[in-house]
Amino acid sequence: MCDKHQKPITASDTPGFYGIDRYGFPEAGEHPLDPAEYYPPYFWSERFQKLGYHVEELRGGFYWVTSGSYDAAFIVTEDGVIAIDAPPTLGENMLAAIEDVTDKPVTHVIYSHWHTDHIGASSVYGPNVEIVAHEITKELLERFPDPGRPLPTITFTKEYTLTVGGVTLELSYKGENHCPGNIFIYAPAQKVLTCIDIISPGSATFMHCDASQNITAWYEAQHQIMEYDFDYLVAGHHMKYGTPELVRESIxxxxxxxxxxxxxxxxxxxxxxxxxxxxxxxxxxxxxxxxxxxxxxxxxxxxxxxxxxxxxxxxxxxxxxxxxxxxxxxxxxxxxxxxxxxxxxxxxxxxxxxxxxxx
Structure with missing residues (x-):
């Protein structure tokens, strides 16, 4: 982790800092510091360092939650809370984040896709929630059972509209990209899009295109994000939520x-x-x-x-x-x-x- 007080290294400071060894690997000790704007103010806060999570309202009751490496979200409605994902790195901090802003119960959970690093703590929401996911996600979870990832109770093939307590979310499956069953989740009133493991705002994704399975479709999904009218993107990873500008940068x-x-x-x-x-x-x-x-x-x-x-x-x-x-x-x-x-x-x-x- 870089020292926030240290001046970022640039090419003019250290010529050749991106040097490549004979195997094509950047040489040890020659990595530049991360761009200063990569780390938002919350990351350096005493609260975040102590609690391990940050929750922030994006718009109209739609909240973004991050551990500084994994993201999830929830929406407060008149009838309860809709949660999106439950990464184990957040775990019960998802409940803490929800309790920070409302005393309403979680009534619905949406699985973005079946990978355990994003929904592996979904059991924290309890047994009485409706779980919405693509049908492929359910098939995979039936094939590989996990008590931390309860089976979906509502599935769909192409499109599904979830309306709870006056809040509408539009779910769409455009085909395999990062993995089979990975869906787009759009809140049109709030102009917030959730699309996990396609880009990492302000950063290169994790290695091998975020360990994605269909790389041609993964590239396509980057452009499909830009087809939405969104101001905020919940992308699944790293320090910040996305914006159209950050998506274009990743593209x-x-x-x-x-x-x-x-x-x-x-x-x-x-x-x-x-x-x-x-x-x-x-x-x-x-x-x-x-x-x-x-x-x-x-x-x-x-x-x-x-x-x-x-x-x-x-x-x-x-x-x-x-x-x-x-x-x-x-x-x-x-x-x-x-x-x-x-x-x-x-x-x-x-x-x-x-x-x-x-x-």
């Missing part, structure tokens, strides 16, 4: 990841370059050559992103937290998605020894 960062990964594949999958890398260790060490090939592409894509001047003239390390440690993982994952999920430019013709692209 730009991951566009650069995709650009660098595609360029790396184009360059290192030419038959001459590829065969040279594969054969250097010898034919009897094929997997060593394969690792060298992957490392070469990760090196290229990582360097491309970390050295590129972004749309406002700054480096990504000056705009987002975590990019010098996470970019290499994103580069690998996005390269794999290009190879596995996106159209191939060519295929081997009959009688050819080596196609123009082997990726």
């Amino acid at each position: 730009e960062y991951f566009a650069d990841i995709l650009e660098g990964a595609q360029a790396a594949i184009d360059i290192y999958s030419r038959s001459d370059r590829l065969i040279d890398i594969l054969l250097k260790p010898g034919l009897d060490r094929f997997w060593v050559g394969s690792e060298n090939w992957i490392n070469s592409m990760v090196n290229y894509a990582t360097k491309h992103v970390l050295e590129k001047k972004t749309s406002n003239g700054k480096l990504w390390s000056e705009r987002l937290a975590g990019v010098t440690s996470m970019t290499k993982y994103h580069a690998y994952t996005v390269m794999e998605s290009i190879r596995l999920e996106r159209p191939r430019p060519n295929y081997r013709l009959r009688g050819e020894n080596a196609p123009p692209f082997l990726a």
Whole structure:
């Protein structure tokens, strides 16, 4: 954790601070401090340091709750509270946050998706709540039972409107992205959107595109967020709630990841370059050559992103937290998605020894 009183390191202070070692990893000790604006005032407060959570009203009875690493939310209605998720890192602090602002009971819980790091403490809401989730989420929880994640009582396939005590939430499933069953939850009156594990406001996401399963659809979901008329985004992770500006910033960062990964594949999958890398260790060490090939592409894509001047003239390390440690993982994952999920430019013709692209 950075010292809030220490001046942030910039490229002008430490030339080459984003240095890359021969495996494509940023070198130890050369990570810049996180951008100063990454840490909101609550993070340094005595209350947060003591209690371990922060609760803040976004608009119209819609509250955001964070542990500083995981986010959840709740909405106070005339008839009770609708909770969204229950990360174990918040646990009973979700109840404490609700009790900070209302004495009304929790009547409904919405599961954003089935992953335990976001709903693994849902049993804290008790046995008498209605639990709303996508049907795939219920299927997965039936397959892998967990007393901390009670089964949904209400499921839907594509769209579902939940109205409780004068508050309306619009739930939508647009297909697998981060995982099957991950849904969009929109409060139109408050202009608050909840979409978990697609971006991390002010930061690179956790490694491998937040451990997402369908990377092409995960990219699509970033743009689907921007189709909503929202002022606030509950995104699931890190220090702050999202805004349209922060979502656009994340979209730009991951566009650069995709650009660098595609360029790396184009360059290192030419038959001459590829065969040279594969054969250097010898034919009897094929997997060593394969690792060298992957490392070469990760090196290229990582360097491309970390050295590129972004749309406002700054480096990504000056705009987002975590990019010098996470970019290499994103580069690998996005390269794999290009190879596995996106159209191939060519295929081997009959009688050819080596196609123009082997990726």
